[in-house]
Amino acid sequence: MIRIIEYKDQYHVAFKALNLEWLDQYHLTESHDLMILDDPKGTILDRGGYIWLALDDEQGQVVGTAALIHEHDNCYELAKMSVAPAFRGKGISKLLIEQCLTTAREIGAGKLILYSNSQLQTALRLYSQYGFQHVPVTDAPFVTADVKMELRF
Numbered sequence: 490m491i492r493i494i495e496y497k498d499q500y501h502v503a504f505k506a507l508n509l510e511w512l513d514q515y516h517l518t519e520s521h522d523l524m525i526l527d528d529p530k531g532t533i534l535d536r537g538g539y540i541w542l543a544l545d546d547e548q549g550q551v552v553g554t555a556a557l558i559h560e561h562d563n564c565y566e567l568a569k570m571s572v573a574p575a576f577r578g579k580g581i582s583k584l585l586i587e588q589c590l591t592t593a594r595e596i597g598a599g600k601l602i603l604y605s606n607s608q609l610q611t612a613l614r615l616y617s618q619y620g621f622q623h624v625p626v627t628d629a630p631f632v633t634a635d636v637k638m639e640l641r642f
Contacts (some may be wrong), residue, residue, distance in 0.1 A: 490514050490547065493588045496529065496540030501553035504529060504540065507571040516609050521630045525569065527559075533558050538565070541588045543572070545580045552576040555585035557592060563599035568614065582612075586619055593642065604634035613638075628631055 496504065499532030511582065512518040525532045533540055553572040557565045559560050567589055572581045593601055595626040605613060613636065621638035629637065 490546075491576075491579075491584065492544050493547060493550070493584050494542050494544050494641075495608065496569040497533065498530065498541055500542055504554050504569075506541065507551065507554050507573060510574070512573050513565050513600070515606065517606055517608075517631075517632050517633045519633060523541050523574065529556070536595060539592055541585055541592075543585055545576070546639050553581045553585050555589050557589050557598075557601075560602070560637075565593055565601050567599050567601050567603040567616075572578070582615055586615065590640075598642060600639055602637065602639045604629050604631055605638070606633050609636075 494535055506527055508522070509518065512522055529540055533556050538559045539557045541555045542551045544550070545552045555567070555571075555577065556569040558568050560566050567586070570582060570585060572585075590601075601621070603616060604626070605616070608615070614640050619640065621640045623639050624639050625635040626634060
């Protein structure tokens with residue numbers, strides 16, 4: 490069974506490894522990613538953000554991640570969405586994004602944004618299914634971000 494849980498420091502290694510796996514696969518790893526992955530507590534949680542993990546109870550391991558990074562006012566960035574390769578196609582990304590959307594609504598977020606790359610077609614389709622719309626890429630913290638999407642509540 491897969492459960493969505495809140496991030497705890499004991500899962501830092503898994504959070505970093507799962508995200509580096511896909512970033513490295515697509516040659517997208519940047520210094521901004523490393524800053525976040527090296528210190529998720531300081532860069533996300535301590536700034537009013539959230540990190541969610543998909544935990545496989547049978548194996549006792551983290552198999553997916555997602556974060557909401559507080560940008561400003563009532564705007565959050567959906568970030569660090571990842572699912573372990575062996576667990577892809579099982580609906581885990583949907584559980585994670587639904588948790589993020591529920592949390593965003595509960596805290597009164599007015600808008601979610603995300604930055605991505607056009608290589609990540611599966612992820613982009615998922616975001617579109619949940620109502621994210623393509624917008625011009627502005628203020629991207631990533632050189633490789635050639636896609637920006639947003640969802641207004």
